Amino acid sequence: MKEPVKEQTVELTVNGDNYEINVHPLKRLLDVLREDLKLTGTKEGCGEGECGACTIHFDGEPALACMIPVCQADGAEITTIEGLSSDGRLSLVQEAFHQEGGTQCGICTPGMIMSATYYIDNPDSAENMREALAGNQCRCTGYKRIFDSVEEAFKNK
């Protein structure tokens, strides 16, 4: 594989900010977010679409940033973990994870919170909470306190 040479202009809206970047069309959206936009909150756990650590919202739907070539994101509206809190205040879901101890090492957390946030806003999108979070692997918590966090967020909705 040759090092990418031919760049292309891609327009993105990320967390409400508009970007126009010159980038190889096949560069992963994950790398564009982390390297070009310096938004390192979105994590890579496997790079093959299995673990969910890189979950973002893509035009309002959860998506895996490691599986999306940036050319497919041209014109898309993207929300990352950095876009959830505002004015120094945690979002409803972040606050619930804080209270209920839903994070341990923290690598799965951004993706988990993106999936949980979507589920809380769209409770009909999955059969139940377990299914809604099934694409997000966590090795520390055993999921139980994440379930508690999501339930707490639902309560405070």
Next chain:
Amino acid sequence: MREDTPQEELNYVGKGTERVDTTEKLTGKAKYTGDLRMPGMLHAAVKRSPHARAKINNIDTSDAEAIPGVHAVVTGKEFDYKLGLYLVDKDVLARERVRHHGEAVAAVAAESPGLAEQAVKKIDVDYEVEEPVLDALEAIEDDDKLVHPELDDYDYFEPAFSPQPGTNVANHTKIRKGDVEQGFEEADHVIEREYTNPNVQHVPMETHVAVASWKEQDELDVHTSCQSPFTVRNLLCVAFDLPHTNVHVEVPYVGGGFGGKAGIGVEPLAACLSKKANGRPVKLEASREEEFSLLPCRSGLTYRIKSGVTEDGDLVAQKMTMFWDSGAYADYAVNVTRASAYSASGPYEIPNAHVDAYTIYTNKPYGTAYRGFGHVEFSWGLERHMDLLAETIDMDPLEFRKQNALKPGSITITGEKIVENTGNVTKCMEVAAEAINYGELTPEEKKRQEETGMKIAKSVSALHKAPAMPSFTATAAELRMNEDGSINADLSLTEYGQGTYTALTQIIAEELGFPPERINLSIKGDTDKAPYDWQTVASKGLLMSGNACIKAARDLLEKAYQDASEVLRADPCDLDHNENEIYIKHHPEESVTFSELAVGYAYPTGEGIGGPIIGVGRYMAQGLTNLDKETGQGEPALDWTYGSHGVVVEVNEITGEFNILKVASAFDVGKAINPANIRGQVIGGLIQGLGTTICEGYAYDDEGHLLNPSFTDNKIPTSMDVPEEIEGIVIETPQIDGPYGARGVGEHPMIALCGAIGNAIYYAAGADLTHMPIRSEDVWWALHKDEDRDRPRYSIC
């Protein structure tokens, strides 16, 4: 350091204080090593061996070096650096031969990750492929096909280990208690069986990653995702022959470890690349695939147990032989072998015990520490075996366990006397059993059986583990008072999710009488600034660093009282303090605030006394000794944490499918410093143990190629796998030398869960399992093992 303070008088210890490390993690602002970008930083990629065993005839790097943007290409022949904590057997890059599939043979540093990958592909390695040694039981017999013919030349930690040069045995640990042959003669039944476990991957969600800068005058800066900054520093200094003042290790947030980051990992190779790239920072970040084979895993184990029991249910003799398949390198596996040997009989008293535990080199990815440090693996066989023994004498397996459990007055297999404050494993078992309604099916369970056609069964297992560490392991903590009377605290554990830093904050707050919000315990590790700790491993952090924090807090208060006594013209014994000030007990209105004392007190005239108030505490593991090399007798254990799992399982007798309906686990933690975080740690450990039990493990082909280095083929539990009911129960028999009586529980939830589930499946369906993991197909094969069928190859072995 136990204080007999009743819980109602404690302000912060024993409470569910919120974690101190979460806010940045929840917002994506926490910086991990992989998030770091440095000026001029290069990216590394590794050329890995496609063979399990081969001679390296030649490596041609010329095409790779010719690529513009490639700044360094390195091979093993350039370096003569050996690495190892206990047994120094590993090169930074393979030299002359490769010993396992996935081993690093060359590496590149280039302007971008893609360019580095491209250059790695251009490196041409000429191998002479040899037949690998893959089976530990064959390797131990095979003195002709040695994985390390040079074993005799390696340095090793002589007081604890016994390599056998001229063989594939990297270590042989012996434990001898009583007369095992005499014991077998006294037994009514002698039962022998073998149990096996595959290699398993830790799977921290953050892979290994380091950024190294080898600067002018051999100043080496390393940022790394590791559990043990001081061990990384020390091993880098030893390997590269650098003074300790030259090597600086920083540890930002760490995304999980589980033992896989206990020792040294990708740091030395990143350092070598940086040196060759004229000091530019080099980031080496393992891919998920590399995490499985470039980096270490959990060793495989074959455990042979021969037990003598009486008709009355007494375990009178046990001969235990452990064949640890350490793979190509054995640095850490030798200590897994040692620790599992001295614990080999589980939390049971065996009057006549005989253990031979071998660390065996093979041509597979190498083993290292993994949460439980050998105990998860041997407990699988041991706990299955306990039920087999109980069945032989027709005794209830829980009663059999309780009858043989270690209790005050018992003598362990290394000769340690158990006392009341060691903990109470019998109580753990009773509580776990009660929580699952052991011995009967509830009406709901009976109804469920009728509705599903599946059979429900229950089982209780027991466990113990002590920290495996050098007998002279030590740590320290430093507390510094800020101008406003708040505290900045430093120590060198790594907080990678366990919650220890929150518990330590509570302990410091309790000792000082300050609210936890006024304590800022630095999460980041830094060997230039924070005091020494050996490693963040072994479930020893809370006990040892907790004691160091208590001593540091007392030291800080003593300094503050000294200065206050001068200001107030009173003997320190007449002083007391609250959150804000030190005052004279019988004239409380005469006081001086911590804020006034914090960095030196100034009289109204301008004259000053005292100075910055700093407290230091250090703690050394108490009373541990080396074990006698011939008999294994001695004191290996800082503290024993006991535990027990109760499980409820339903099994489809036709298909072998099964569901785990309930897990209730009890642990004697001495004192729960933070009950909510213990629950988090316990449930996390249970689900990691569940992964080991139901799905995880390495699969190889006949040439030693690893077949499943990905999450597609090597599953870990997801939210769908969590049992409906899961309960962590805390028992508190105070540890006399534990902070507020506490002992560690980080690893224990994983241990012996597999045995409990295997036993319950046996009772439900009759599937007699002796190999982990247990998937539905394994249950099916166990139910059909008498039939003449060949099981497909390439299963997890």
